[in-house]
Amino acid sequence: MGTEQRIFEAARQAFIEKGLEGAKMQEIADRAGINKALLHYYFRTKEKLFEAVTKQVIGRVFPVLRNMLESDLPLEEKLDNLIDLYVDTVSRNTFVPLFVITEMNKRPDNFLANIVPGPLPKPQKLMQQLELATAEGRIRPIEPAHLISNVLAMCVFPFLAKPMLCAVMGMDHQQWLHYVNGRKAEVKRFVHDALRP
Amino acid sequence: MGTEQRIFEAARQAFIEKGLEGAKMQEIADRAGINKALLHYYFRTKEKLFEAVTKQVIGRVFPVLRNMLESDLPLEEKLDNLIDLYVDTVSRNTFVPLFVITEMNKRPDNFLANIVPGPLPKPQKLMQQLELATAEGRIRPIEPAHLISNVLAMCVFPFLAKPMLCAVMGMDHQQWLHYVNGRKAEVKRFVHDALRP
DNA sequence: GTCTATAAAGGGATAGAC
DNA sequence: GTCTATCCCTTTATAGAC
Numbered sequence: 001m002g003t004e005q006r007i008f009e010a011a012r013q014a015f016i017e018k019g020l021e022g023a024k025m026q027e028i029a030d031r032a033g034i035n036k037a038l039l040h041y042y043f044r045t046k047e048k049l050f051e052a053v054t055k056q057v058i059g060r061v062f063p064v065l066r067n068m069l070e071s072d073l074p075l076e077e078k079l080d081n082l083i084d085l086y087v088d089t090v091s092r093n094t095f096v097p098l099f100v101i102t103e104m105n106k107r108p109d110n111f112l113a114n115i116v117p118g119p120l121p122k123p124q125k126l127m128q129q130l131e132l133a134t135a136e137g138r139i140r141p142i143e144p145a146h147l148i149s150n151v152l153a154m155c156v157f158p159f160l161a162k163p164m165l166c167a168v169m170g171m172d173h174q175q176w177l178h179y180v181n182g183r184k185a186e187v188k189r190f191v192h193d194a195l196r197p
Numbered sequence: 198m199g200t201e202q203r204i205f206e207a208a209r210q211a212f213i214e215k216g217l218e219g220a221k222m223q224e225i226a227d228r229a230g231i232n233k234a235l236l237h238y239y240f241r242t243k244e245k246l247f248e249a250v251t252k253q254v255i256g257r258v259f260p261v262l263r264n265m266l267e268s269d270l271p272l273e274e275k276l277d278n279l280i281d282l283y284v285d286t287v288s289r290n291t292f293v294p295l296f297v298i299t300e301m302n303k304r305p306d307n308f309l310a311n312i313v314p315g316p317l318p319k320p321q322k323l324m325q326q327l328e329l330a331t332a333e334g335r336i337r338p339i340e341p342a343h344l345i346s347n348v349l350a351m352c353v354f355p356f357l358a359k360p361m362l363c364a365v366m367g368m369d370h371q372q373w374l375h376y377v378n379g380r381k382a383e384v385k386r387f388v389h390d391a392l393r394p
Numbered sequence: 395g396t397c398t399a400t401a402a403a404g405g406g407a408t409a410g411a412c
Numbered sequence: 413g414t415c416t417a418t419c420c421c422t423t424t425a426t427a428g429a430c
Contacts, residue, residue, distance in 0.1 A: 021218035153354030
């Protein structure tokens with residue numbers, strides 16, 4: 001792995017853990033095993049380094065959603081795949097969604113203008129499938145935005161809120177693992193049942 | 198409002214918007230309409246000021262959940278009240294839950310030891326109600342942790358993810374207001390339907 | 395209690411040797 | 413490309429007058 005790549009990876013970890021102001025250039029240099037001056041040689045300023053990281057991290061979120069929304073899979077399969085994918089990904093890496101959400105909200109203008117890569121996902125395909133499934137009586141009517149946000153919420157939020165959830169429910173580590181272990185099946189069932197006509 | 202209170206309010210706003218490292222003491226002093234030195238007179242250090250804010254902000258979250266979990270209301274009413282309360286609160290103030298979640302995850306040890314106020318909520322009451330409702334055939338069996346996390350997720354997450362949701366679904370401001378307007382009813386219905394036996 | 399002035403440390407950025 | 417040394421601005425924190 002080249003120097004630039006090592007720097008980028010070090011910066012990625014540091015910024016995701018501590019944010020723009022929280023992560024220090026010295027720390028990033030240490031993690032990369034190089035000198036502070038080299039950071040500036042490759043990325044000029046801290047802001048530019050941060051922007052590079054932001055673009056890459058946020059840029060990976062959208063293609064996943066795009067693939068899901070625009071694929072030709074049947075509706076039910078599509079939702080199940082999305083749930084599997086997001087619960088697996090987020091459970092292994094809580095700080096990435098937290099980073100994405102923080103950045104989106106701190107600079108929403110910059111987010112839309114410079115960060116989101118390429119064409120936006122087109123929800124038309126999903127909307128057609130929902131309309132068809134509704135017309136056929138397979139599901140109850142629901143607005144696509146509500147459905148999508150419900151599914152994403154149940155996949156992502158519990159891992160963001162883990163400390164609170166454990167505290168409120170009095171869960172220890174074992175119980176948390178049990179919870180995570182059953183999470184995908186539970187969300188699938190919850191969504192499936194909620195959509196029954 | 199006394200000086201200490203004005204400082205605290207200014208710090209609260211600044212820290213919630215920009216985080217510990219992002220907010221500067223000078224900015225807090227300006228917001229409070231006083232001098233930088235006074236911040237240290239009242240709160241010694243930035244860390245202590247931040248901790249005071251953190252305790253207050255996070256401390257307000259738990260009593261709400263406690264009241265809900267331990268109240269004597271019927272199960273369905275309890276859930277509906279929780280949904281009303283959280284959607285209303287979060288929709289008016291997105292950055293508070295983001296602040297709470299960030300702090301919880303950055304220092305989970307400190308969170309449990311020093312931040313959570315008083316006795317933890319006891320979920321026994323809710324668990325009894327769930328068991329009873331299940332036994333009576335009013336709802337399907339579901340683990341309390343899954344139910345609570347599903348409800349909280351659907352109330353809170355969409356407001357955290359608003360920029361992404363708007364981008365992915367191609368929603369403009371009008372459509373967002375429409376979405377928010379129907380949110381409470383939609384979540385209630387979703388939960389209600391998902392729990393049908 | 396509140397201010398001005400200033401110390402002390404931290405951290406981003408650059409110059410210049412190799 | 414990579415390093416050492418250093419500049420210099422920002423920011424936290426304190427001293428001391430009022």
